[in-house]
Amino acid sequence: MHELSMVESLIEELLKLQKEHGWERICAIRLRIGAMRQVIPEIMHFAFDITVQGTALEGAKLVLETVPLKKKCRTCKNMWTDGDEALFLCEKCGSSDVELVEGMELEIESLEVE
Amino acid sequence: MPRKINIKRSVLAADEEFASKIRERLRKEGTLMVNLIGSPGAGKTTLLEATLGEIPFSCAVVEGDVATSRDAERISKTRTPVVQINTQGGCHLEAHLLWKALDEIPTSGLDVLFVENVGNLVCPAEFDLGEDYKVAVCSVPEGPDKPLKYPHLFHEAGAVLLTKVDLIPYIDFDGDLFWGDVKKLNPLASCIEVASLTGKGIDAWTDVLGRWLMEKRR
Numbered sequence: 001m002h003e004l005s006m007v008e009s010l011i012e013e014l015l016k017l018q019k020e021h022g023w024e025r026i027c028a029i030r031l032r033i034g035a036m037r038q039v040i041p042e043i044m045h046f047a048f049d050i051t052v053q054g055t056a057l058e059g060a061k062l063v064l065e066t067v068p069l070k071k072k073c074r075t076c077k078n079m080w081t082d083g084d085e086a087l088f089l090c091e092k093c094g095s096s097d098v099e100l101v102e103g104m105e106l107e108i109e110s111l112e113v114e
Numbered sequence: 115m116p117r118k119i120n121i122k123r124s125v126l127a128a129d130e131e132f133a134s135k136i137r138e139r140l141r142k143e144g145t146l147m148v149n150l151i152g153s154p155g156a157g158k159t160t161l162l163e164a165t166l167g168e169i170p171f172s173c174a175v176v177e178g179d180v181a182t183s184r185d186a187e188r189i190s191k192t193r194t195p196v197v198q199i200n201t202q203g204g205c206h207l208e209a210h211l212l213w214k215a216l217d218e219i220p221t222s223g224l225d226v227l228f229v230e231n232v233g234n235l236v237c238p239a240e241f242d243l244g245e246d247y248k249v250a251v252c253s254v255p256e257g258p259d260k261p262l263k264y265p266h267l268f269h270e271a272g273a274v275l276l277t278k279v280d281l282i283p284y285i286d287f288d289g290d291l292f293w294g295d296v297k298k299l300n301p302l303a304s305c306i307e308v309a310s311l312t313g314k315g316i317d318a319w320t321d322v323l324g325r326w327l328m329e330k331r332r
């Protein structure tokens with residue numbers, strides 16, 4: 001249930017942004033979430049919809065964009081995308097010195113506001 | 115008519131500011147901070163008790179639990195400064211809570227600050243506390259499939275500690291499977307087997323802490 005933890009932080013951040021900018025309403029929120037975060041969209045939407053009840057964000061639409069895992073070999077600089085959260089091994093040279101360059105995102109990409 | 119605004123800002127931005135403040139303060143002090151993450155009952159507090167008895171550095175501990183100060187009471191028996199944070203239902207520590215707790219800990223001259231996170235393999239891995247290293251603590255009775263089930267934590271951990279290895283004769287635990295999966299997720303992590311109750315592996319663990327401390331102060 002880490003979706004609920006994320007939603008709580010998200011709502012806090014959004015209410016802060018709304019106050020800072022004096023927006024009347026936030027209508028839609030677009031999030032980019034890296035695949036390594038293992039977010040289940042249905043649970044995220046469910047957690048969001050129940051947590052915004054009674055706040056200024058009630059009725060806002062949540063749009064989730066998943067960022068696939070992108071890995072880079074530090075040995076041969078090979079870069080590739082695959083769906084395996086558990087494998088950090090270079091397909092080209094076999095090195096295990098592999099870093100995740102994309103897939104850890106947890107970002108508010110954009111908002112639609114009034 | 116709604117208008118679109120680009121934000122490009124972390125969902126956790128507010129808390130990440132506190133994490134940066136903690137990191138900056140401990141960088142100045144040269145204090146190593148280690149964030150221990152594992153399920154309830156994995157043996158985190160027992161590991162700390164065993165570690166604090168052996169370690170040649172000055173240490174302090176922050177205990178994170180949903181409720182009670184039981185763990186802090188256990189730690190204070192080792193005469194180590196300790197602060198308890200109760201999250202009142204929260205399933206993980208957040209940096210703003212730790213920042214407040216640090217008011218009660220003299221970090222100047224401190225070598226190692228241990229944080230025992232709330233027992234949970236998921237959310238604590240999401241929230242940066244300003245630590246130098248996350249450490250995954252997993253015990254033999256939990257079974258060898260945990261790394262693959264919780265890849266985020268095991269991928270990010272600076273060290274993976276398999277605890278309660280004294281129970282291996284009584285439990286069907288495939289150590290090759292466990293460590294093989296850890297290696298696939300995180301080839302660079304230090305891998306240590308410990309039995310805190312017998313002291314096995316505690317020296318290897320304090321060696322890793324010593325190396326991290328040296329690297330931080332170099």
Ligand SMILES: Nc1nc2c(ncn2[C@@H]2O[C@H](COP(=O)(O)OP(=O)(O)O)[C@@H](O)[C@H]2O)c(=O)[nH]1
Nearest residue numbers: 154155156157158159160161278280309310311
């Ligand atoms: N057999 C054995 N039991 C252990 C070991 N370490 C911890 N335990 C037991 O596991 C239980 C939970 O330990 P605790 O340190 O409180 O776990 P925490 O919730 O992760 O802090 C306690 O009953 C400990 O005595 C160990 O190395 N071997």
Ligand SMILES: [Mg+2]
Nearest residue numbers: 158159185230
């Ligand atoms: Mg404990």
Ligand SMILES: [Zn+2]
Nearest residue numbers: 073076090093
């Ligand atoms: Zn390579």
